[in-house]
Amino acid sequence: MSSTTPRYAALAGVAAAAAAIGAAEVVAVLTGPRSAPLVAVGGLVVDAAPEPVKRFGIAVFGTYDKIALLVGTGVLLAGFAALLGVLAVRRLVVGLAGIAAFAALGAGAALTRAGADGLDVLPPLVGALVGGVTLWAFVAGPLELDPWPWSPPTEQRPPGPDEAGPQRAHEPAEAGPQHSPAPAAAGPQHSSAPDGAGPQRGADPESRRRFLTGVGAVLGVAVVGGAAGRWWAGRRGVADARAAIRLPAPVSAAPPLPAGVDLQVPGVAPFVTENRRFYRIDTALVVPQVDPQTWRLRIHGRVRNPVTLSFADLLARPMVERYVTLACVSNEVGGDLIGNARWLGVPLRELLDEVQPLDGADQVVGRSVDGWTCGTPTVVLRDGRDALLAVGMNGEPLPVAHGFPARMVVPGLYGYVSACKWITELELTSFADFDAYWVPRGWSAEGPVKTQSRIDTPRPRNRPAAGPVTVAGVAWAQHRGVRRVEVRVDGGPWQEAELAPTASVDTWVQWSWRWEATPGEHTLQVRATDAAGEAQTEQRRGVAPDGATGWHSVTLTVE
Incomplete structure (x- = not known):
């Protein structure tokens, strides 16, 4: 060819x-x-x-x-x-x-x-x-x-009286006159020789x-x-094994959600994020399939009493259930890489107390089955917050895409330093001795979640009519809680929004504000203040190296 x-x-x-x-x-x-x-x-x-x-x-x-x-x-x-x-x-x-x-x-x-x-x-x-x-x-x-010729065939003139005509491969050289070359009227001939050498013949x-x-x-x-x-x-994955699991009842159930925690405002993210809609950002191109029958969690490193747990061992331990909001460090201002779920798991504090970390073990490295690592401050996992080795999400075993059979859930920290999915190891070490996956790539070793707020409605593509318009969204300051949310229009004075009841300091909160909109183009901005009184900064900064900052704004036209 x-x-x-x-x-x-x-x-x-x-x-x-x-x-x-x-x-x-x-x-x-x-x-x-x-x-x-x-x-x-x-x-x-x-x-x-x-x-x-x-x-x-x-x-x-x-x-x-x-x-x-x-x-x-x-x-x-x-x-x-x-x-x-x-x-x-x-x-x-x-x-x-x-x-x-x-x-x-x-x-x-x-x-x-x-x-x-x-x-x-x-x-x-x-x-x-x-x-x-x-x-x-x-x-x-x-x-x-x-x-098939690289270029269109070129016409070949018939051989002259002193020239030898082209021979077909099956004809003897001494062929007689009955095998003489065809006259010129027979049309151009095409060569099968490469690079256009010799006569050419048509493609079949x-x-x-x-x-x-x-x-x-x-x-x-x-x-x-x-x-x-x-x-x-x-x-051949683990869907059947996951479906066969029966999660134990928690010894400490999640507190009932207060009435009105979900404002039911169209366009606002629901208070509890469905499993299928929960964001997923990780480095695994193919979701790891981890068999719970063979799964083991090894807790080792700079500890007095290293242990190895099977999945059955884990399920036999006392479980707690909590609502916790998780956020990705890659979430831009106003982004949706954040979700809130009801998690079931074993407190990581209890596991660490059992293995007894040695002096200087200020980092707990979570290691996934695919080799990914995150480094979490040991003190954060032992300070009383509901940091869990989770096995359940919204009343069912962890979805395979979200870490089945077990993962870490730590309120108040971005996922890149805490949310190890498909976890197989917890290694006690120090920040001086080991850099987890994202640290050599330019991200901060520690990643506390920043206070943020977001306008979910109205959106830029909306064209509301003049008159009363509901402006609403969500705000979060995990493990600190949100004290106040304010909205302003076209750079005017800040107006305090109404907060929905709070489930806990570890979850986001919905907010709403009634705006008497006038015709024309307007810009809405929102900011939140955490429970310690620290207001969300106006300074706009990208996600690297430890999370985005700035006020979320929406520009829209009122008719």
Whole structure:
């Protein structure tokens, strides 16, 4: 296929890459989804990407950042595969070398994942083998497209009386007059020789049809195989094990919510966030599937009495239930990377008291099954706040995407320093001795949640009528509580809003204010003051290195 058009050569390369990825997904059913090349390479990209790139991804795509990364990786792979297809037409070995290089990258990336073993290289290796065979089939094998000129064929003049005419491969050189060259009226001839050498012949429509049919079949099988592999990997997950769990009744239930804690104002976030709507920001491209039967939590490090707990051990311990609002440090001013839920778990204070931290152990490192770490101040986990090793969320076992079978929940700290999901270790160490995942990437070692407020309604796209308008939203200052929320219009005087009843100092609170709106364009601003009397700062600052600050504002037109 050395004279195939670039678009057909590129198509062959993409088909080979699709076959490789599809085959790798099938093999990853046995070795684990994290060993699939796209996921393994994507995880490597997550770890290696510059911090501004990560912040940009979260700011633009929010909770869909992982999908965006996988799609982007797939697009880049398709472009790389198309280039390999074009190069392989000239030299097949170049295309095969490119596939081998990508397999090596996938295998290396898979081996860098926490808990990886030798079997994790199988998906990229099998995928490379399938991709290489597919590329060969299109370039030099049974599916090869008959020659297709790089450029339109050029007319060939008939040979002169002293020139030897072109011989067909099956004709003997001594052919007689009955095999003389066709006259010029027979039309131009097309050559099968590469690089336009010699006469040219037309592309065979049947061969093109066979080639395109082969490409379509490969793409179809790759998509079906890849999707089936991913589906079967999910079936082999822990959904059934999670469904079989019966959570124990708490020895200390969450206090009943006071009447009116949820204002029921259209557009305002509900007081309790549904599990399926709770934000998810983490570094796991594939949600870890942790079997509760084999799960263990090891508490060790600078302690007198290290312990290891099974999930059954954990469920047998006294549980408490509390409403706690969690916020992501990547939440911009006015953002929605925050949620409130009813959590069930074992107080972390009790676990730490049992292991007895040694002097100088000022940091508790939570380590996830996928290797991610967070560093939490030991003193915060022992100061009496409802810091939990949680197993339940809103009355059911933790969703798999939110840390099943166990995770940390710590009021008043951003998730990057406290909310370890799929947790398998708690290591007592010191801030001087160990930097958790985000610290070397430029984030602060400690991350107390800042006082913030948000206008949920009206929104910029709304065009309310002049007259009374309800302005409402939420405010939070976890583990301090919110004392006051104020709103102002067009830079005028601050007006105090009405606060809904407070569930606890560890949750957000809804607020509302009645505005007599006049026609025209207006800007609304909101600020909150915590229970200690410290007002939310006006200074606008981005999320790095320890959370965004500033007043949330909304500009809208009143009709």
